[in-house]
Amino acid sequence: MSDTTVTKNDQQSRYEAHVDGELAGFTEFRREGDVVVMPHTEVFDAFGGKGVGSDLAQFALDDIASQDLPVRPDCAFIKGWLDNHPDHPVKVV
Structure with a gap:
């Protein structure tokens, strides 16, 4: 098991x-x-499909929400993650 x-x-x-x-x-x-x-997310090919992108999105958005800041998800991956997690507390603008 890898450690992310x-x-x-x-x-x-x-x-x-x-x-x-x-x-x-x-x-x-x-x-x-x-x-x-948030303009861009990149997961290197060797790590694709292993949840790395989701771990990144959740950590980043949790951090932003903890600062009570709104986010503008220009990155399609981040926008998709938010669409799949509508209960996340970060404010989207």
């Missing part, structure tokens, strides 16, 4: 997923005023 860890990398404006210590993917963010814009 998601962290926020403020220097590169992205959340990163590591599987067994190896970078497996990331989702980018930027602040536009009081809104967090």
